[in-house]
Amino acid sequence: MNTPWHTRPMAAFDIETTGLDVEGDRIVTAALWRIDPARGAKEVTTWLADPGIEIPAEAAEIHGVTTERARAEGRPAAEVVTEIAAALEAVTAEGMPVVVYNAPYDLTLLDREIALHRPGAPLAAQPLVVDPFVLDKHVDTYRRGSRKLVDVCAHYDVPLAQEEAHGAAADALAAARLAWRIAAAHPEIAEMSAEDLHRAQVKWKAEQSASFQEYLRRRNPEAVVDGTWPLVPAT
Numbered sequence: 001m002n003t004p005w006h007t008r009p010m011a012a013f014d015i016e017t018t019g020l021d022v023e024g025d026r027i028v029t030a031a032l033w034r035i036d037p038a039r040g041a042k043e044v045t046t047w048l049a050d051p052g053i054e055i056p057a058e059a060a061e062i063h064g065v066t067t068e069r070a071r072a073e074g075r076p077a078a079e080v081v082t083e084i085a086a087a088l089e090a091v092t093a094e095g096m097p098v099v100v101y102n103a104p105y106d107l108t109l110l111d112r113e114i115a116l117h118r119p120g121a122p123l124a125a126q127p128l129v130v131d132p133f134v135l136d137k138h139v140d141t142y143r144r145g146s147r148k149l150v151d152v153c154a155h156y157d158v159p160l161a162q163e164e165a166h167g168a169a170a171d172a173l174a175a176a177r178l179a180w181r182i183a184a185a186h187p188e189i190a191e192m193s194a195e196d197l198h199r200a201q202v203k204w205k206a207e208q209s210a211s212f213q214e215y216l217r218r219r220n221p222e223a224v225v226d227g228t229w230p231l232v233p234a235t
Contacts, residue, residue: 026051050074
């Protein structure tokens, strides 16, 4: 019997940004963990970028990085994005699944940043993504309440203090712990290979998005959401 994926080495990734528009907003901070659950070992690489645009006060209030701090302490966005891409390519080449909470947002915005700063050089291979947001909605579809990371962590008793939420390193590590907790509680997920789980999540995400679209249509016939996962293609 193969060793379950959630007990083998994995990576976890998160970004904090200037806003929610994947086409126009920019990365401010990022974190990538390498985690070996069997050994209890983990290490993190973090980045602080000068995004080259103003960081709105609303975004700075969430992640704590102002325009002034980013300009004073952050590195040029092109350098940061190039290093993030290289780090993701490295863990992907090593066969690690990459845990990303609400992956379509983070990975799509990263894709646009890579296209901006590394034109003609997208990621060498798309990561095998584990998205605890998708997993949670799949295993507990009808649970009421918020599906924000901090609230889902509270539901599964995964530590993520409110004051730590929206820090890239804290959020990425919490997402990895959440993925582990869900897999440990659901053998049908734990027993999948990382490749099969990735493919299953694409299907589950599409179903979840279609269900959400139908819900929105009942409330507002003109409302739609994009169901593509894990990457929304550039237009």
